[in-house]
Amino acid sequence: MAIVTTENLSKEYQQGALLVPALREVSLTIEAGEFTALMGPSGSGKTTLLNIIGGLDAPTSGRVVVDGVDLAKVSAAERSRLRLNRLGFVFQAYNLIPVLSAYENAEFVLLLQGRGEAERKKAVLEMLDEVGLKGLGGRRPNELSGGQQQRVAVARAIASQPALVLADEPTANLDSKTGRELIDTMRQLNAERGVTFLFATHDHKVIEQAHRVVRLVDGQVAEDIKR
């Protein structure tokens, strides 16, 4: 089942008098259960593509369907609701709310969804456990290492059981070993729980863990390898 379908997706940014093409005619389908790495040099359009799929940005032309919803055809409020209920996000940095503990951060989306107390508690403890943060739920973000913070973000992204987790260079601010461990954890969640991941990275060694690698060059899909 396709969770994301993009058809001839193009995006141009106005930079002064210049039109900068960020994406050109990207057509891509992400199936449920996939663990897809989006690779490519800096400026190749990875963030732009993830933002458009996440309904945070609109394409200049082309179509995006996420979880059966054509993003261009719904209101901003509905896109916001889609993000809340069907998508998980892990960003490069500033993921966590500094005044909330790891536990509260992971619980945040569930609270916004209006889930009951018992359900929240069960999901959050389970997810913190899954990402290897058992017993650290009471810590504030500034009391956690960079790798641990990103793990909290992953726990938050999956706690609500989204159809798709979008992660934009979640390892960019981590050393390569910590980064790889984070990807390992994500891969494990994918294998054990069937969480669908689409994540951007420019770490080539990640290729070994991903079972699909989409390579962007200058906003175009240069390569799409499935294993």
Add this chain to the structure above:
Amino acid sequence: MRMLLKLAWRNIWRQPRRTLITIAAMAIGVAFSMAAIALSDGLFEQGFDTVVTRSLGHVQIHAPAFPQERALYDTIDDADSLLAQVAALPLTAAAAQRLFGYVLLAASDQAAGALLTGVAPGREQALTRVAERVLRGRFLDPQPGSQIVLGEGLAETLQVDVGGEVVAVAQAADGALASELLRVVGVVRTGSVATDRAGAFVHLAGLRSMLGLERQAHEIALLARELDQIPALAEGCRTALAGRGLLVRDWRQVQPAVAQLLNLQSVTVWIVLFTVFSVAALGILNTSLMSVFERTQELGVLLALGLGPRRTVALVLLESCCLAALAALAGGALGLLLDWYLVRRGIDLGFITQGWSWMGALFEPVLHGSLQAYGALATIGGLFAVTLLASLWPAWRAARLQPVVAMRQE
């Protein structure tokens, strides 16, 4: 909602110094406003009591032409029985009648025209403060006699003082000249320029026989038991005196200027409140805007996660409301303390003045506050209203942030 409140509460403590300064400023504003309201209410009460209750009376009864003409003949006839009638009304707290007469007062060396007010001392004291305004000597004795209490300036003009004697010469209602020898028992300063310069008080009975108006009075003044019963008392008098052709007016009709000035008092308060709250609003606006700008990326993440615009607005408003709540607590406590001081001690202007007169009445040199629940409620209600108003724009800005743009910002 509880989560948003928790988030808001913790957010305000991310910048403890800024938060405390903002709260302190708002709290001082609240306390100051409460004190201003209490003082203004106190002044109003003092002013009302001094100018209206204890000098004009709440309701006055005259012959229709008297207020305009002040002629000797414009009298209330059969005044004693009318007085008894209105004094017996259930809403009446006090009632007194007065007779006025222009006379020539002659002392040993000097003579001067004077306006005599004939009063029944007991009844008059239940109504006005004239007996408390005696500078030297005493007020008229309860029993009628040939006594006179002179206005301060008049005593000076006549060069007599307590213990001296004056002769009053008057033209009676029938045109005959009448005269009487009166003993000066006291000198008063009422605060009314006219009375102090050329007025004097004598016994009602004495003036009546001098003027040949044995059963008449020019004025009946009444006090109501409660201030909000004044219109009802006036109505009661009109009903009781129906068919007598008399003019019954409450104090607003007697002295419209006083009513206007007393109303102006509350305008002053509103100006003070407006100023204080404008300053508070700027403080809140500044704090709220700064905290939104500082957290652009964080708000971007929240919006990206699916915190809708409405909840984003709520978050920013809640943060400001947390500040307002703390300011209300601190400011309310401080305000009550100030109010309590103003009520109990008051502001003693004794070092500047011994009292002043306004609208023909003499004021005490100590200003007292009056504590009423609405003062605190209005102030704190105003604080929250201003807070919400001032943080609406920052909240709107936060909700309008584009997550992509917000998160990209360094």
